[in-house]
Amino acid sequence: MLTKRSYIDGVNPEAELLREGAEWLRAGELVAFPTETVYGLGANALDASACAKIYEAKGRPQDNPLIVHVCNRAMADSLVAFWTPEAELCVQHFWPGPLTLVMSKTTKLPEIVTAGLVNVAIRMPSHPVALRLIEETGLPIAAPSANLSGKPSPTSGSHVWRDMKGKIPLILDSGTCLVGLESTVLDVSGGIPTILRPGGISREQLEEVLGEVQVDAPSETQAPKAPGMKYRHYAPKGEMILMMGSPERIIQRMGREIQKGHARLKKVGVLCSLEVAPFLHNQFPELLFVLGSKNRPEEIASNLFEGLRLCDERGMDLILAEGVEERGLGTAIMNRLQKASGKLTLNI
Ligand code: TXA
Ligand code: MG
Numbered sequence: 001m002l003t004k005r006s007y008i009d010g011v012n013p014e015a016e017l018l019r020e021g022a023e024w025l026r027a028g029e030l031v032a033f034p035t036e037t038v039y040g041l042g043a044n045a046l047d048a049s050a051c052a053k054i055y056e057a058k059g060r061p062q063d064n065p066l067i068v069h070v071c072n073r074a075m076a077d078s079l080v081a082f083w084t085p086e087a088e089l090c091v092q093h094f095w096p097g098p099l100t101l102v103m104s105k106t107t108k109l110p111e112i113v114t115a116g117l118v119n120v121a122i123r124m125p126s127h128p129v130a131l132r133l134i135e136e137t138g139l140p141i142a143a144p145s146a147n148l149s150g151k152p153s154p155t156s157g158s159h160v161w162r163d164m165k166g167k168i169p170l171i172l173d174s175g176t177c178l179v180g181l182e183s184t185v186l187d188v189s190g191g192i193p194t195i196l197r198p199g200g201i202s203r204e205q206l207e208e209v210l211g212e213v214q215v216d217a218p219s220e221t222q223a224p225k226a227p228g229m230k231y232r233h234y235a236p237k238g239e240m241i242l243m244m245g246s247p248e249r250i251i252q253r254m255g256r257e258i259q260k261g262h263a264r265l266k267k268v269g270v271l272c273s274l275e276v277a278p279f280l281h282n283q284f285p286e287l288l289f290v291l292g293s294k295n296r297p298e299e300i301a302s303n304l305f306e307g308l309r310l311c312d313e314r315g316m317d318l319i320l321a322e323g324v325e326e327r328g329l330g331t332a333i334m335n336r337l338q339k340a341s342g343k344l345t346l347n348i
Contacts, residue, residue: 009174013174031170075140096124099200100185102186102188102225180303180306182199186206196224197335235339243321269287
């Protein structure tokens with residue numbers, strides 16, 4: 001299939017490009033589009049065979065349900081059986097934005113969207129291209145992240161191009177995504193609100209509005225409530241070591257690990273903070289990628305997936321990543337880093 005990549009204005013999207021996107025979507029085809037978190041791979045959520053194409057293009061396991069994107073409350077109302085008070089509060093405070101709400105569904109959606117679950121995940125994105133595209137289509141849009149399954153989510157049009165070229169007819173490219181990590185998935189279907197996936201809205205932010213908020217902690221015997229969380233996502237090809245500690249210790253230990261890696265003839269990539277990076281230059285890692293300042297987790301979040309992808313593209317055999325403090329957005333950053341490293345964390 002021939003893939004067209006159209007550059008679209010992220011603030012005032014061009015009407016004719018939105019129309020073209022909407023036409024493909026109404027015809028049952030896939031369109032990749034930017035959101036404030038990561039790029040989405042969209043299909044008409046009411047069309048089972050259009051949604052089936054998503055699974056095929058991504059190579060996504062069939063038991064992993066899709067987030068449905070809406071552009072207004074009325075559209076969400078048609079898909080949700082009932083709104084709990086917590087869901088209402090979330091809508092008031094966090095929509096449009098990087099928060100996905102899991103709620104009881106109506107019978108309007110085909111089974112494939114929810115992978116047979118009784119609840120549906122819904123999000124109203126804040127990105128003008130996403131909102132206006134859904135509006136123009138006039139339909140709820142099912143969209144997972146627009147990466148191949150197992151790769152980091154795409155945070156730029158170039159990432160989508162590399163993963164989806166030849167598989168879908170249209171990519172709407174408006175450059176880099178603001179947040180750079182996926183939305184928080186929050187179960188507000190009843191009982192204490194539960195975070196199924198940490199993301200763009202932090203637990204602290206949610207607790208300010210909702211009071212008590214739990215985090216789904218799947219055990220050995222119990223599967224996570226968001227099926228997607230059981231897969232080893234965001235895993236680079238090389239071995240990855242995640243390091244936690246003060247900048248001084250990180251500098252020392254990373255220096256040693258770079259040397260050890262080189263002694264084993266490994267190409268070594270480093271993902272670290274602005275505070276640590278200048279002290280590692282003279283250790284000559286093959287790739288030194290600055291994630292951002294330790295004081296600005298939002299900067300680190302927005303650069304993380306680009307860094308992980310680059311390590312793969314440049315063929316790094318060993319990746320040394322500096323962790324961040326686990327609070328606010330830092331919790332979501334650490335969740336993705338831990339998945340990428342397969343839980344290989346060094347506390348130094
Ligand atoms: O920021 C985002 O959420 C992006 C953009 C495109 O909106 N989308 C995204 O979708 O990250 P995806 O498919 O890559 O991740 C969706 C996560 C998966 O872990 C999935 O299992 C979970 O949400 N999920 C979807 N529907 C669910 C449901 N009905 N119940 C529980 N978890 C659900
Ligand atoms: Mg994904």
